Amino acid sequence: MTVRQADPLEDVLTLVGTTSRLSVGLVAGGRWALAFDPPDGVKFNAVRRGHCLLTVDGVPEPIELREGDCFLLVQPRAFTLASGPGVTPAPAGPVFRAAAGGPARVGDGDDVELMSGRFHFGERAGELLFDVLPPVIHVPASTTEATTVRWALELIAAELRASQPAATLVTEHLALVMLIHLLRLHVATAPGQTSGWLAGLADPVVAPALRAMHASPAHAWTVAELAGVCAVSRSTLAARFKQVVGKGPLEYLTGWRIELAAGRLRDGEATMEAIAREVGYASVSALSNAFKRLTGLAPRDYRSAASAASRSADAEPVGGV
Structure with missing residues (x-):
């Protein structure tokens, strides 16, 4: 039997109905910290400028995020973003609700900028995708895949600034491009942190x-x-x-x-x-x-x-x- 090429990752992402939505970004400076409730869907953040510290409930060590880094929060866990350790976090909800369509702002200055988004999936995503991934995936800027993510981020930022026709659709598709590259990287470089069919791909x-x-x-x-x-x-x-x-x-x-x-x-x-x-x-x-x-x-x-x-x-x- 001649077997055609197939892509199990594409099959699963299609089956679970993957969609994306960009949310309000964050600009911060000085000493600051924000506490986020467990997100609905998979949370995505990318550091466009500066650096900060990510702490996720249930993950033993905080993760240092530098310019060009990004992360996926795969499971619905509370998390904190901060300028560094030892800062008492404020609730993130009121800060983002006060943003009125622009980026949320916290602290003094603008030495840190993050772009955020969420990926939503159908009902079977938990067992098919999330259960075979670690709770958080960190992608350092030094990786090849992060280069593609930065390219997509720049295009997204340009689309949002220019307010071109169908900009929302373009940015949502670019966000899915980022998700696929992040998952590819994780499969290729962290086989010990995956299980099930996703581990089998590597x-x-x-x-x-x-x-x-x-x-x-x-x-x-x-x-x-x-x-x-x-x-x-x-x-x-x-x-x-x-x-x-x-x-x-x-x-x-x-x-x-x-x-x-x-x-x-x-x-x-x-x-x-x-x-x-x-x-x-x-x-x-x-x-x-x-x-x-x-x-x-x-x-x-x-x-x-x-x-x-x-x-x-x-x-x-x-x-x-």
Whole structure:
């Protein structure tokens, strides 16, 4: 079988419905500190000028941020940004609410400038993405990927200054470019800080098998066939996949098929027969049995619950900063 190239990271980001939103930036100087509540979504910050100290709940050591550095706060944890240690933080909420559309300001002067944003994801992002990442990802300015992030930041700043048509759409897409580069860097340089399928992307034995299953999820893969794709023995692939990803190749394949089916149930009106064929099941009953075993719900019940949740979300008022 000829296997087309696939990108599991792209597949997952697409499946969980990744969107972005830039928020008000921060300008600070002198001695200052701000305490932030746990954010809704994944928080992004980049230091455009100066330096500051990041402290995240549950992370033992503070992180020094210098010009050009950026970080992703992957989990909803409270955090503090400060000029240095020993400064009593003020609540960040009132400072940002008083910004009135411009950058928030704290302290004396403007020797520090940060750009902020948030990434929002669909309901399955927790298990598929966040649970395989550390709570905070720090990207120093010295890395190659940070160069691309700085390029995107400069374009974003230019778009916001010029107020060009469709500037919001452009900046949101540029923010997604940054997210992808940050995740790529983390996979490449910090394999010990990831787990599950994301760790598998950095493993030379496991990665070809992951790409093959994502390229053709409906194919009736066997461990022997996947081992052939990876150019290793069946036993070697089975053991390595289990060690790195935390489950066997075919167990992973079943999980990914169910994720794809769940996505189709959430987003469209495709029939159960069509969805079963798309994800590799010979019958609706076979899909239903596997789906209920993994999610606890029959597919039709899952679709009804997802539709109700979507209507409820649409009815909620939009919040503030």
